[in-house]
Amino acid sequence: MEQFKHIWRTFRHRPMGMLGGLMLFSVVFVAIFAPWLAPYDPKERIDVEPGDLLAPPDSEHLLGRDDAGKDVLSQLIYGARVSLTVGFVASLMSMFIGTSVGLVAGYFGGRIGNALMRLVDFLLVIPDLPLMLVFITMWGRGLWKIILVIGLLGWTSTARLVRSQVLSIKERQFILRARAIGAGGLRIIARHIFPQVLPLILADAVLSISGAIIAESSLSFLGLGDPMLVSWGMMLNFAFERAISRRAWWFLLPPGFAIVWVSVGLIMMGNTLEEIVNPRLKTHHLFDPRHMVALIAGVRPEGQAEGGVE
Amino acid sequence: MQRSDYLIRKVFFALATLVVVIVFNFFLFRILPGDPIKAIVRSPRLTREAKERLRVDFGLDKPVFLDAEQLREGDVVGAFDSQFTAYVRALLRGNLGISFRSRRDVSEVLAERVWRTVVLVAGAETLALVFGMALGLVAAWRRGTRLEMTILLCALFSWGLPNFFLGIILLILARGHLPVGGMVIPGLKPEAGWTYWADVGKHLILPTITMTIVYTSSYVLIMRSSVVEVLSEDYILTAKAKGLNTFQILRDHALKNAMLPMVTMVALNLGYTVGGAIQVETVFSRPGIGRLMYDAVMKRDYPVLQGTFLLLAVSVIAANLLADIVYSVLDPRVKAE
Amino acid sequence: MAILEVRNLSVNYLTDNGTALHAVEGVGFSLEQGSSLGLVGESGCGKTTAMLGVLRLLPAEGRIVSGEVWYEGMDLLRLSERGMGEYRWTKMAIVFQGAMNALNPVRRVGDQIAEAIMLHGVATGKKAASKRVGELLEMVGMTAEMAGRYPHQYSGGMRQRAMIAMALACSPDILIADEPTTALDVMIQAQILDLLQHLQKELELSVILVTHDLGVVAEICDDVLVMYGGKTAEYAGVDVIYNDPLHPYTQRLMQAFPDIDNPTSSLASIPGYPPPLDALPAGCRFEPRCHCKSGICAVESPPLVAVKPGHYVACHEVKG
Numbered sequence: 027m028e029q030f031k032h033i034w035r036t037f038r039h040r041p042m043g044m045l046g047g048l049m050l051f052s053v054v055f056v057a058i059f060a061p062w063l064a065p066y067d068p069k070e071r072i073d074v075e076p077g078d079l080l081a082p083p084d085s086e087h088l089l090g091r092d093d094a095g096k097d098v099l100s101q102l103i104y105g106a107r108v109s110l111t112v113g114f115v116a117s118l119m120s121m122f123i124g125t126s127v128g129l130v131a132g133y134f135g136g137r138i139g140n141a142l143m144r145l146v147d148f149l150l151v152i153p154d155l156p157l158m159l160v161f162i163t164m165w166g167r168g169l170w171k172i173i174l175v176i177g178l179l180g181w182t183s184t185a186r187l188v189r190s191q192v193l194s195i196k197e198r199q200f201i202l203r204a205r206a207i208g209a210g211g212l213r214i215i216a217r218h219i220f221p222q223v224l225p226l227i228l229a230d231a232v233l234s235i236s237g238a239i240i241a242e243s244s245l246s247f248l249g250l251g252d253p254m255l256v257s258w259g260m261m262l263n264f265a266f267e268r269a270i271s272r273r274a275w276w277f278l279l280p281p282g283f284a285i286v287w288v289s290v291g292l293i294m295m296g297n298t299l300e301e302i303v304n305p306r307l308k309t310h311h312l313f314d315p316r317h318m319v320a321l322i323a324g325v326r327p328e329g330q331a332e333g334g335v336e
Numbered sequence: 337m338q339r340s341d342y343l344i345r346k347v348f349f350a351l352a353t354l355v356v357v358i359v360f361n362f363f364l365f366r367i368l369p370g371d372p373i374k375a376i377v378r379s380p381r382l383t384r385e386a387k388e389r390l391r392v393d394f395g396l397d398k399p400v401f402l403d404a405e406q407l408r409e410g411d412v413v414g415a416f417d418s419q420f421t422a423y424v425r426a427l428l429r430g431n432l433g434i435s436f437r438s439r440r441d442v443s444e445v446l447a448e449r450v451w452r453t454v455v456l457v458a459g460a461e462t463l464a465l466v467f468g469m470a471l472g473l474v475a476a477w478r479r480g481t482r483l484e485m486t487i488l489l490c491a492l493f494s495w496g497l498p499n500f501f502l503g504i505i506l507l508i509l510a511r512g513h514l515p516v517g518g519m520v521i522p523g524l525k526p527e528a529g530w531t532y533w534a535d536v537g538k539h540l541i542l543p544t545i546t547m548t549i550v551y552t553s554s555y556v557l558i559m560r561s562s563v564v565e566v567l568s569e570d571y572i573l574t575a576k577a578k579g580l581n582t583f584q585i586l587r588d589h590a591l592k593n594a595m596l597p598m599v600t601m602v603a604l605n606l607g608y609t610v611g612g613a614i615q616v617e618t619v620f621s622r623p624g625i626g627r628l629m630y631d632a633v634m635k636r637d638y639p640v641l642q643g644t645f646l647l648l649a650v651s652v653i654a655a656n657l658l659a660d661i662v663y664s665v666l667d668p669r670v671k672a673e
Numbered sequence: 674m675a676i677l678e679v680r681n682l683s684v685n686y687l688t689d690n691g692t693a694l695h696a697v698e699g700v701g702f703s704l705e706q707g708s709s710l711g712l713v714g715e716s717g718c719g720k721t722t723a724m725l726g727v728l729r730l731l732p733a734e735g736r737i738v739s740g741e742v743w744y745e746g747m748d749l750l751r752l753s754e755r756g757m758g759e760y761r762w763t764k765m766a767i768v769f770q771g772a773m774n775a776l777n778p779v780r781r782v783g784d785q786i787a788e789a790i791m792l793h794g795v796a797t798g799k800k801a802a803s804k805r806v807g808e809l810l811e812m813v814g815m816t817a818e819m820a821g822r823y824p825h826q827y828s829g830g831m832r833q834r835a836m837i838a839m840a841l842a843c844s845p846d847i848l849i850a851d852e853p854t855t856a857l858d859v860m861i862q863a864q865i866l867d868l869l870q871h872l873q874k875e876l877e878l879s880v881i882l883v884t885h886d887l888g889v890v891a892e893i894c895d896d897v898l899v900m901y902g903g904k905t906a907e908y909a910g911v912d913v914i915y916n917d918p919l920h921p922y923t924q925r926l927m928q929a930f931p932d933i934d935n936p937t938s939s940l941a942s943i944p945g946y947p948p949p950l951d952a953l954p955a956g957c958r959f960e961p962r963c964h965c966k967s968g969i970c971a972v973e974s975p976p977l978v979a980v981k982p983g984h985y986v987a988c989h990e991v992k993g
Contacts, residue, residue, distance in 0.1 A: 042489075148353055150604060151656055155611025156629060156648045160364065160641060163633050240498050244615060247500050248630055266504060266619070275508075282501035290496035297492055308689075309733035310567035312477060312582050315754050318729055320736040570774035577730055577769075578789045578839075579762050588788070592779050668779055668823045 029225055036302050043298025049291025053284075057106035064100035068256050072096065080274040090276035092261070093268040101256045102280050108257035109288060112173055113239040119177030120238070121184055121231050128188025129215050129223070133196060143189070146182045154179050155244060162250040169252040176241045184230055191223050225303040232296035236289040243285050258285050342670050343661060350657040357649045362423050365642050386434055432646070433639035437631070442643040445628065450647070452519060453624035456540065457613050460547035461602065467548070468555020469598065475556065476563030476594075477586065487556065494553040499612040503546040503619035515539045517621040543620045547612050551605065558601045562594040569593075596667055603659030606652045676879050677704040677727075677765075677847055682740030684719070684726045686950070693736070694950035696722045697903050699977070701740075702896075704847065709873060709880035711894035711911070713887065713926075715947050719903040720883045721770065724849050728767055729757050744847075763793050766840035768833075770852040770883075775836060776824040782835050783820025786810075789842040809838040813868060830861035834868065841876070848872075851883045866893055887930045891915060899923050902948050902958030905977050909984040919986045921963045957989065965990055 037043050056063060065088075074095030083090040089098035131142040158175045165171055195201065196219070204214050245251060246259025247266070258281040265278040426432075432442035475487040494502075507516045515521075520536050566572070567590055575585045610626075617626035625644060632640040664670045684697040697719040704710050712720045725731045727742050729749070742749040749760060769775040777785060786809060787802040789795075796802045807817030813834040824832060833853060840848055850869065854862040870893050873880050882894055890897055890911065897914040899907045899922065907920040918924045925943045945962040954960055960970040969989050977987040 144349075147349070148356065150607070151353055151649075151653050152357070153607040153610040153648050153652050155608075155614055156645050159614070159629060159633050160645050163636070163641060164364065236496060240496070243498055244500060244611070247498075247615070248618065249634060262501065262504070270504075270508075278504065278508075282498075282504065285498055285501060286496055289498075290493055293492050293496045306561060306564055307568045308480065310476075310479060310564060311572040311576055311732070312567055312585060313733045315729070318731055318735060318737060319750055320738060321740075321750065570769060570771065571777040573730065574769060574775045574839075575777075575788075577728065577761060577767055579758055579792050580788070589777050589780070593777070596779075666779070669825050 029221075033225060033228075033299070033302055037298060040298045040302075042294050043302075046291045046294030046296075046298065049287055050295060053106050053288045053291070054110060056103055057110045060103045060107055064097075064103040066097040066100040068096055068101045068104050080269060080272050080277065082274070083276050089280055090274065092277050093264055093274075098261075098277050098280060101261055102258070102284060104256050105258040105261060105281060105284065106288075108169070108252075108255050109239050109242060109285070112169070112176065112242040112257075113235045113288075113292075116173045116176040116180065116238040116242070117231060117235040119173070120180035120234055121227060122181075123177070124181035124184025125188050125223070125227055127181065127185040129192055129219065131185065132189040132192025133211060133215055133219065139189075142185070146185050149179065149182045154241070158241070158245060159248065159250065162245065167250055167252055169255060172242055172245055172250075172252065175245075176238050180234060180237060180241070184227070184234065187226065187230055188223055191226055192219055195219055195222050229296055229299035229303050232292055232299055236292035236296065239285065239289055239292070258282070342664055346657060346660040350653050353653050354650065357646065357653070358424065358427065359420075361642060361646050361649070362420055365638060383439075386439065389434075432643035435640045436637045437635050437640070442639050445640065446625065446643060446647055449623060449625050449628055452622065453613055453617065453626055456543055456547070456616070456622070456624065457609055459540065460544050460551060461609060463544065463548040464551035464555055465598070465602065468552045469559050469595070471552070472556045472559025473563050473586065473591070473594070475560045476567060477582075479564060484560075488560070491553045491556040491560075494549050495557070497550060498615070499546065499550050500615040500619050502549060503543070503616050506542050506546055507619060510542055514542055516542060519622050519624075539620075539622070543616045543622060546616050546619075547609075550612060551609065554605065555598065555601065558597060559594060562597045563590060566590050566593045592666065596663065599659050599663045599666065603656045606655045610648050610652060674706050675703040676706040676744070678741075678743040679703075679727060680741045680743070682723060682726055682742070683738045684722050684731065685736045685738050686722075686732075687734045687736060688951075692951065695903055695953060696735075696950060697726060699739075700898075700900065700903075700905050701977075702898050702905075702908060704879050704881060705895070706846075706879055707873070707877050708895040709882055709893055711890035711897045712881060712883045712900065713885065713890055713897055714900035715885060717947055717950075718900045720900050721851055722903075723900070724767065724851060724881065724883055728761060728765060728849070729754075730761075730767070762789060762840075762845065763843040764845050765847040765849065766843070766845040767849040767851060768836045768840045768853055771856065773829070773832065773856075776832060778824050781821055781823055782827065783810075783822075786820070786835070786839045786842055789839055793843045795843050805842070806838075809842060810835070812841070812872070813838045814864075829857050830864060833857065833861075833865055837865075837868065837872070841872070844876070845878075847879045847881070849881045849883070852885070853882070854884070854886065854889060862889075869893060887926060899926070902953065903950070904958060904974075905985070905987055906959065907984075907986050908977070913984055917984075919980060919984070919991045920959075920988050921965055921990070922959050925964070957987075 037047075061067075065086075072095060078091055078095040080093055081087065081091040081095070087097045087099065089102065092098050092101065127142050127146070131139040131146075157179065161175045162171060201214060201218055204218055209217075242251075242257065243259035243262070246257045247263050249263055251257050251260040251263070261281040262278070265274070265281070268274075269277045430443050432446070434440070435442055435445060438445065471487050471491070475484045478484050510516060515535075515538055519539050520532065524532050524535055526532050572585060572589060575589050580588070613624065614626035614629055616622070617624045618630045621627070625647065628640060629644045629648075631637070632644060678701075680701045682697060682700045683695070685693040686696050687693055700719075700723050702710060712723070714720050722731070722735070725735070726737050726740070727749075729737070731737070737750060740750060744760065744764065747760075749757060752760075776782060783803065783806045786806045787799070790802045790805050791797070796805045803820070806820050810817055810819055815831060815834055815838075819827070819831070819835075824835075827835060837848075837850075837853075853869065854865055857865065866889060869880065869882070872878060873893075880893075882890065884890060894911050897907075897909065897911050898905060899914070899920065901922050907914065907918065907923045914923060915927065918927050922943075929940055929942055931940060943962055948954055948958050948961070954971065956969070956971040956973050957963070957966075957975050960966050963970065967990065973989070975987045975989045977985050980986050980991055
């Protein structure tokens with residue numbers, strides 16, 4: 027608990043992270059309050075006239091209308107729900123699988139560990155998107171199928187990360203002491219190792235959500251999204267096929283920008299969290315050496331820049 | 337002596353993965369609902385000869401994997417006379433089935449299109465590596481400056497851009513200035529010599545830029561953290577003490593060490609690169625492997641889907657093996673694990 | 674004749690929030706030609722920092738805020754960076770602590786030594802450089818063919834020798850060895866010390882040996898400078914330090930050191946810890962742990978005075 031407070035305290039002072047958080051929060055807000063924010067209900071059947079199709083923005087439809095005459099803004103708002111749902115749930119799945127595999131492989135090692143890591147290597151080598159395409163094509167479309175497919179393929183990097191962390195924690199004193207007392211493997215993992223690994227997992231999870239959202243949008247763009255739902259990727263699929271020749275930018279661009287908005291927000295958050303949890307050195311050996319000899323005032327070394335103490 | 341241990345291990349793993357992929361590929365298309373192979377037999381699009389050929393080549397009247405009855409009778413060889421063995425045998429002969437849509441041999445279609453994708457992917461990866469390493473190096477060297485921050489922000493931003501959307505944006509922007517669809521102006525043939533190749537090149541510009549931007553981002557980030565770590569090592573201080581200047585240190589000491597994680601990264605990224613190729617070829621209507629897969633998905637052309645997937649998986653496995661070899665050459669510390 | 678004279682050297686480290694940590698304050702010594710000086714103290718007392726300061730190889734946060742480093746009539750701290758480059762490695766070289774990482778793991782050892790040789794024009798052309806590399810390796814007790822190997826193919830002791838060879842590549846006058854024997858086992862330690870002594874005689878080197886190991890100092894040093902909390906505690910000839918230590922810290926150090934003539938006497942340890950650099954005591958830095966302090970010790974920092982000719986002590990309780 028204490029370490030999370032510390033993380034939050036440090037995070038507060040990082041503008042990039044905070045900005046990312048704000049961007050994410052705005053999308054979450056929109057997703058939750060969609061029914062109140064959206065001017066129209068995308069599921070509602072409406073009567074359209076030919077002139078309504080791909081109509082440019084006006085006072086009643088702030089982002090114009092799509093190729094079926096529906097309001098683009100409302101779809102955009104509701105689309106947030108799909109993206110975030112897929113993002114969070116699929117990522118949760120990946121995190122769970124990856125962490126479990128990483129913990130077991132790292133702590134127990136031996137044959138189980140090796141076998142698990144071979145599995146990881148195997149999955150890493152299989153190209154993701156083609157496999158997802160194949161699965162969805164065979165299995166059929168649907169929200170849960172997409173979530174499953176993304177979740178089941180996305181855990182490998184987490185597993186590697188967790189495993190290497192566990193390997194380095196395993197040999198530390200407090201673990202050896204716990205084992206000496208006779209604590210069992212699972213108990214040690216749960217009580218001693220997992221809390222140490224948790225901050226790292228947190229940073230990884232945030233980045234994983236952005237990956238899941240992008241994966242879902244790619245699948246939807248390629249026509250494999252859930253036909254019952256409105257997702258940003260699917261909007262882009264329709265827009266690309268039908269709007270591009272008609273220069274209907276109001277339909278084509280907003281969904282894409284929305285995807286970029288939420289994933290860049292998550293990436294900035296995740297990157298900041300990662301730097302807090304796993305800080306990297308701020309300086310290295312190649313720097314301007316002129317400041318090194320900052321001698322007492324009045325005695326200025328010749329040929330040197332103003333060498334005051336910062 | 338130690339290096340060959342490492343390589344043998346890697347080759348073995350690659351082959352094992354290959355075997356698993358083949359088996360996996362086979363079962364994938366038999367087990368999932370809507371048994372597509374049976375669908376072949378019922379498909380009205382194929383001629384009778386084609387169907388007969390498929391039936392024979394792929395043993396569609398035989399059991400899927402194992403004939404339990406024959407096994408009980410003691411006929412081991414007969415027991416394995418199944419669809420699976422037929423599949424493997426066909427595979428070894430280069431026979432990947434017949435496309436539902438075009439009625440051509442899948443392997444023929446793949447062979448025709450593969451180079452178009454390879455050119456795109458190889459070009460984009462190379463550019464991405466060069467830019468990524470250069471920008472990452474500069475960002476790490478100038479740690480703590482605004483330049484580093486700018487590079488970092490650009491990299492993080494482009495990391496969040498989906499491949500296909502960036503393609504759409506560039507397509508909109510470049511409309512009228514650069515060709516945005518297809519591989520070459522229809523009608524233009526290779527016999528036209530330079531005109532042909534120049535046009536092919538022009539059509540490559542936008543797709544390549546799209547993929548390059550997206551892939552550069554991850555390389556910049558990796559290179560940056562790799563170089564920062566390297567530049568903090570003791571041997572850099574030794575180099576400084578010896579009297580080497582910044583440029584010499586970067587070139588002779590930092591670069592090689594920092595590049596090692598990059599090689600691994602390229603290999604890991606290849607799975608994503610392939611996915612990117614699918615998206616970009618779709619957006620820019622390029623007739624490559626990626627586009628082929630997309631069309632196959634849309635048209636439920638299962639043989640093509642299966643064949644393309646196998647090809648892509650094999651390519652990534654091979655490329656990973658290549659990366660492992662390159663790594664073992666670059667790093668003198670490589671030992672058998 | 675003093676070949677190197679350091680006066681009043683002070684080094685600060687700047688922290689993220691802008692405060693300055695006084696890592697080294699007012700350290701000075703005189704290195705006689707052909708002699709060896711032992712720089713002794715606990716980990717963190719500033720001895721490595723002081724040496725990095727002399728060579729101007731501090732990390733990015735380091736600032737030399739006062740001092741003079743006199744060599745061949747030049748104050749090296751007044752030189753430009755380029756000017757300093759003429760002296761570094763060619764006149765004064767350093768063997769870093771922990772040769773494990775001080776050599777680039779993906780380059781051959783011979784190449785790394787040759788780099789120094791060719792950079793400073795000691796030999797021109799690859800062939801001449803290789804020859805010199807071979808000579809250097811043999812000088813430190815290895816064979817010339819070891820040049821073609823990588824650092825991970827060397828043992829710990831061999832890496833240390835290679836570092837020494839590299840430091841001697843340009844025939845410097847002064848060699849600074851920072852903890853050359855730490856992390857080596859005792860047998861190898863003895864070999865390295867023998868090597869250093871031998872080289873010192875052969876090449877007429879002047880050596881500064883930084884260490885926390887008093888045994889090492891006793892063996893090969895002529896003078897000893899004891900540092901505590903960034904400042905000089907005591908500075909005298911080696912015999913004086915061992916037989917007549919006057920600073921309480923030095924005395925305790927001696928008591929903590931097993932005496933072969935008195936094997937049954939119990940070892941003393943000094944209670945407490947060295948002062949953290951961000952919370953230095955106002956008065957004498959050793960005062961919290963000192964066994965013979967008086968009122969003034971906590972208030973005022975004792976100056977370094979020559980209580981006898983050539984014997985300097987910084988302690989209120991010790992009068993000249």
